[in-house]
Structure formats: C-alpha cells, structure tokens
Amino acid sequence: MIRKLDKKALPDILLLDIDMPDMDGYETMAWLKANHPGIAVLVVSMVETDEAITRMLRLGVKGYLSKDIEEEDIHKALQAISNKGYYYTDFLTGKLIDALQNDEVERGEVAEQLIWNQISENELKFLKLACSEMKYDEIAEKMFLSPKTVDGYRAALFTKFNIKNRQGLVLFAIKNKLVKVEDI
Structure with missing residues (x-):
C-alpha cells in the first residue's frame, strides 16, 4: 500500500483495513501519521474489538466502520470527514463507552483522542x-x-x-x- 502512494497526488482521505498482508493497519497508520499526517484515514474493517478501535483512534484515524455497512454509510463517512474532519458512528461511540465502563482505557486518553480527531x-x-x-x-x-x-x-x-x-x-x-x- 505504501509503495502505491503517489507523492505528487496524495489522497485527502484513505480507506484502510486492519487485517492486511505485509504491514497491518496499525503499522500502516503509524507510518502514515509520521510521513503524511495530512491524509485523513477512515478504517473499514471486520476487526471490531474495543482494543482495535481505541488503538486506531490513538493512531489518529478519523473514522471507523465495519465492513458489513451499506454503501451509503461510506458516502456519509467520507463526506463527514471531508466537511468536519471526523466521523463517529453510534457503533464506534458505543464501543468507546463500553471500553470506558470496563476500565479498559483511561477516560482522559479517550476524551483527549476524540478532541484531537476533531481538530484540523x-x-x-x-x-x-x-x-x-x-x-x-x-x-x-x-x-x-x-x-x-x-x-x-x-x-x-x-x-x-x-x-x-x-x-x-x-x-x-x-x-x-x-x-x-x-x-x-
């Protein structure tokens, strides 16, 4: 994926999966954050664990969708990221609330990450x-x-x-x- 990025025509938004050969989504996101922080990333993945979602949020993704969504949901997410800079679904919000209630993630870290993801x-x-x-x-x-x-x-x-x-x-x-x- 990294080799396919055209440095002369970088995308505004990139769709990313977590489960990928060679470099997984976490490594790819860390590389993108370090090398092309201006690219907004929308994760579309079947991996839906609290740990995966919060880890990707910490890496700076702007939205997270399950692969079993409807086509219109991707359009909504892309439009929201383009207009507001982020897209959080009820699914994503629910996962974060569950993580907070189960003390899997410190409250301050999640709140801080949500703020960072909303600011250009x-x-x-x-x-x-x-x-x-x-x-x-x-x-x-x-x-x-x-x-x-x-x-x-x-x-x-x-x-x-x-x-x-x-x-x-x-x-x-x-x-x-x-x-x-x-x-x-």
Whole structure:
C-alpha cells in the first residue's frame, strides 16, 4: 500500500483495513501519521474489538466502520470527514463507552483522542496562537491567512466544543493539553 502512494497526488482521505498482508493497519497508520499526517484515514474493517478501535483512534484515524455497512454509510463517512474532519458512528461511540465502563482505557486518553480527531492542523495552529496575546488580525497575518479564514477557525472551534469566548478557548486548550501553559 505504501509503495502505491503517489507523492505528487496524495489522497485527502484513505480507506484502510486492519487485517492486511505485509504491514497491518496499525503499522500502516503509524507510518502514515509520521510521513503524511495530512491524509485523513477512515478504517473499514471486520476487526471490531474495543482494543482495535481505541488503538486506531490513538493512531489518529478519523473514522471507523465495519465492513458489513451499506454503501451509503461510506458516502456519509467520507463526506463527514471531508466537511468536519471526523466521523463517529453510534457503533464506534458505543464501543468507546463500553471500553470506558470496563476500565479498559483511561477516560482522559479517550476524551483527549476524540478532541484531537476533531481538530484540523490549521485549527490547532490557530488555537495555539489564540492562546497568546496576539489579536485575531495578527494571528491571520502570522498564519498567512485572511481575517475571515481565522474567524472561521474560531467559529468552528467555538461550535465544536461549545465555547463562548476567547478565555473559554484558552481554558479548553490548556485543560485538554492542546497547549502548554509555559508556551503561552
């Protein structure tokens, strides 16, 4: 699979199975995360254990589907990943809740992973800069973006995480270890 990636035309979203010859899905996902972190990965697999799902979430997958799904579900997942950056089904959410209730995974790790999977690279860059004393127009200039784009990142983060103001954004970033206090 890795040899087939065209470095000149990388995909926005990649479908990945866990059970594959040569390199399994875990190894492939770790390689993708290290070498092409901008590629969003949707797992489509028959492997549906709590351990497999949480392990893939820790590696940064943006969604996880069972292979016995309908074609329209794949379309929904691809569209959601393209628009929101992630896709979590009731199945996936249920598996995570079961894992939490059975203490197989630390609550903080799962919550942290869910947050990381919902935030794009540019939103994270914006968030780190928003935790400084810079004004929004200064952040836009530093990111080489328009002020409207920066406003879009701010609005998206406010909506995703039910935040009402910049102070709340800073507290959210610190609480969820998205920024370090000493970096502010």
